[in-house]
Amino acid sequence: MNLFDRVSEDIKNAMKAKDKVALETLRNVKKYFIEAKTAPGANDELSDDAALKIIQKLVKQGKDAAEIYVGQNRQDLADAELAQVKVMEAYLPKQMSPEELEAALKEIIAETGAEGGKDMGKVMGVASKKLAGLAEGRAISAKVKELLG
Incomplete structure (x- = not known):
């Protein structure tokens, strides 16, 4: 259905x-x-x-x-x-916990070879596709800034 x-x-x-x-x-x-x-x-x-x-x-x-x-x-x-x-x-997939989000983003950062704030766009592009529906865009963006900053 x-x-x-x-x-x-x-x-x-x-x-x-x-x-x-x-x-x-x-x-x-x-x-x-x-x-x-x-x-x-x-x-x-x-x-x-x-x-x-x-x-x-x-x-x-x-x-x-x-x-x-x-x-x-x-x-x-x-x-x-x-x-x-x-x-x-109730119709959305289960949202990621902050810990799961951080682990997934660290993996994406390693995958893309991002090293600093200038690579945020590269990471966000991949993260937005991979994590669509699993986490809010705002939460992804804030965590990427924190990890790359």
Whole structure:
């Protein structure tokens, strides 16, 4: 079962369970999936990779919005955003721990022969591809800076 079908099935389950947060979140995700499927050149298909990228983008947006709400003393809105993020994160692969991330990046640095800050772009290019979906871009970037700095 691909990700699109899984989300569709989970929408039905959320309706039956009367889970408003999951239902609202998954309907929103499905809307983005349908937009991607019907985009010019998509041939009415959505690969799991593309679907994962959409969910990752929505999770990042939700976390950023929650951060802004907290800054504006609107914890109620932040909690609502984070509840939706939690629903979406169930569809993402397990995120790497900071230790696993550091080990993977040290391996990539050795692989690319990077020696300093000037080689950050080279390392980030490889790391972004290899660790896509397993760690946030911000976390990867910060750790690469630390290791090369």
